[in-house]
Amino acid sequence: MATAWLVGYCPAAVRTGLDNVGTSPELFEGKRVGIIANHTSYNSRGKYVVDMFRAMLGVQVVALFSPEHGVQGTAEAGVAIGRWADPNYGLPVHSLYGETKKPTPEMLANIDVLVFDIQDVGARFYTYVSTMALAMEAAAENGKPFVVLDRPNPLNGEQVEGEVLDPSFASFVGLYPIPVRHGMTVGELARMINGEGWLTGGVRADLAVVSMTSWYRRLWYDQTGLSFIRPSPNIPDLDTAAIYPGLCLLEGTNVSEGRGTPIPFRQFGAPWMNAESVCCSLNALRLPGAWFETTSFVPTSSKYKDQLCHGVRLLLGDKKRLDPFRTGVEIVNQICRIHPDQFQWNVEHFDRLCGTDAIRKAIVAQASLDELRERWRAECDAFRQARTEYLLYPE
Numbered sequence: 001m002a003t004a005w006l007v008g009y010c011p012a013a014v015r016t017g018l019d020n021v022g023t024s025p026e027l028f029e030g031k032r033v034g035i036i037a038n039h040t041s042y043n044s045r046g047k048y049v050v051d052m053f054r055a056m057l058g059v060q061v062v063a064l065f066s067p068e069h070g071v072q073g074t075a076e077a078g079v080a081i082g083r084w085a086d087p088n089y090g091l092p093v094h095s096l097y098g099e100t101k102k103p104t105p106e107m108l109a110n111i112d113v114l115v116f117d118i119q120d121v122g123a124r125f126y127t128y129v130s131t132m133a134l135a136m137e138a139a140a141e142n143g144k145p146f147v148v149l150d151r152p153n154p155l156n157g158e159q160v161e162g163e164v165l166d167p168s169f170a171s172f173v174g175l176y177p178i179p180v181r182h183g184m185t186v187g188e189l190a191r192m193i194n195g196e197g198w199l200t201g202g203v204r205a206d207l208a209v210v211s212m213t214s215w216y217r218r219l220w221y222d223q224t225g226l227s228f229i230r231p232s233p234n235i236p237d238l239d240t241a242a243i244y245p246g247l248c249l250l251e252g253t254n255v256s257e258g259r260g261t262p263i264p265f266r267q268f269g270a271p272w273m274n275a276e277s278v279c280c281s282l283n284a285l286r287l288p289g290a291w292f293e294t295t296s297f298v299p300t301s302s303k304y305k306d307q308l309c310h311g312v313r314l315l316l317g318d319k320k321r322l323d324p325f326r327t328g329v330e331i332v333n334q335i336c337r338i339h340p341d342q343f344q345w346n347v348e349h350f351d352r353l354c355g356t357d358a359i360r361k362a363i364v365a366q367a368s369l370d371e372l373r374e375r376w377r378a379e380c381d382a383f384r385q386a387r388t389e390y391l392l393y394p395e
Contacts, residue, residue: 014224017149017187017210018043018117021052024210027113027147029058034111036065036096036135039072040119040151040229049117049149050089061091062110067118067131068097069232097127101172102134105142113145114138119231120186122155123245124165125173125353128231132186133175133193140205148209150187150392152224154241157183157217157393162245162325163372164379165355173352179380180325180355181245184387187211191390209392217395220319234264242319246328252350253343255335256309260299267295268331269311271304272342279312281334289322291315326373333363 018041021028033053035041041049053061064071064086071086071093086093094100094107108114116132132148139146162180170176176198182189187209193199194207221228221238230236235244240263247265250257255273258264269275275294282292295313299305312331316322336343351357362372 013214014152014219014226015044015213016151016226017212018049018052018151019045020210020213021149022056024208025056027145027208027210028053028056031058031112032060032062032110034063034065034108034114035061036067036114036116036118036131037071038067038069038118040231041117042227042229044226046227049115050091053115061089063107064089064091064093065103065107065114065135066093066095066097068127070097096131096135101131103138105138108138108142108144111144113147115147115149116186116190117149117151118186119151119229120153121231121235121241121244122153122181122183123248124162124178124180124182124355125248126231126244127172129186129189130172130175132190133199136190136194136205136207137199137203140199140203143206145206145208146190148187148190148207150185150209150212152212152215152219152221152226153183153185154221154228154238155181155183155245156220157185157188157391158395159183159320160380160384161323161376162380163355163359163376164383169352169355169357171352173349174355177383179376179383182383182387183217184390185212185215185392188387188390188392191392192387195390196386211392215393217391217393234259236264239316239319240265242322243314243316243324243327246324246326246331247314249325249328249332249350249353252346252353253332253335254303254346255332255343256297256299256303256311258297258299258311259303260301260305261297263313266316267297267311267313269295269297269309270342271307271309272339273310273312273335274338275310275312277338278334281338282312282331285330285334287323287327287330289317289319290327291317325376329359329363329369329372333369336363337366 160183258267
């Protein structure tokens with residue numbers, strides 16, 4: 001059915017929270033501001049977050065805070081970020097990805113308000129949301145207001161998929177009971193985390209969200225008119241982001257997820273893999289929105305560095321039909337079934353990515369995955385209902 005608001009819709013009208021920061025001057029006037037930011041923290045006209053705040057009357061930017069991959073977004077996954085001084089602005093940069101993942105009282109001592117402005121990718125295990133949550137918790141504990149400058153969920157705000165995290169598997173790649181693909185913006189997630197009392201000790205942040213304008217839930221990032229800035233080194237484009245909520249599961253195995261190649265998360269393999277068998281078995285499943293072809297690659301980093309890997313490339317059809325998490329689980333399942341002797345688990349990491357050990361145990365037992373998928377659907381339906389009061393944008 002045609003939707004009225006799409007008629008004559010101009011994608012360039014989408015404005016991020018950073019674009020709209022001037023609409024809420026009372027949050028920042030006369031304040032010393034600390035900003036959790038990285039290389040994605042630009043407005044729709046290419047102006048960086050620090051410059052935006054420095055242009056505001058009576059606002060002083062006193063510190064930056066760095067998530068995984070660093071302020072410049074160039075550090076590889078898992079690499080600790082150190083404290084340093086930003087050469088462009090002369091500001092101290094406090095690392096939130098290393099020995100310290102949560103701002104300390106010392107880091108917040110000279111700050112009146114803490115701001116978060118980073119582009120998320122829309123998957124539970126992407127660590128920027130964990131950084132936001134722990135920073136919000138620290139702000140609450142230290143009596144500092146916390147402001148989120150909202151940005152689009154690049155995978156749209158409607159589709160919800162995958163296992164809801166069991167709190168016993170909480171970690172920095174998933175702290176709270178949300179699905180792998182949550183369909184929420186960072187501002188909406190902050191409202192839910194705060195409203196549901198998920199912060200440690202049930203503390204509640206003095207939270208404000210500077211909303212976007214002209215963003216609708218059904219929009220994918222390529223419909224916003226905003227420039228896609230790779231949110232991390234191995235997410236170069238929207239198609240990769242769309243696949244990531246499933247292919248990331250391979251991080252918890254001894255199969256290369258394509259890191260160290262030009263198309264990470266869009267191909268996978270290993271020196272021991274029978275690529276033809278894995279490819280044929282996956283195509284036989286007729287997974288929506290995806291098909292597969294054999295390939296080979298030599299990673300320049302990460303797993304199997306400088307070794308020839310026999311593998312499979314995922315070809316994305318209609319990304320609106322793709323169920324990335326289901327696709328990722330099926331990929332792991334088929335590789336494990338075809339290569340029971342060579343395939344290995346990183347048990348702790350795989351279970352944390354899934355948010356449960358039920359998926360790994362079902363694959364090991366060669367059990368049907370249908371019951372698991374039915375449970376995911378029921379959990380996602382319940383989550384959709386629970387999130388309703390925290391949503392900020394229409395369909």
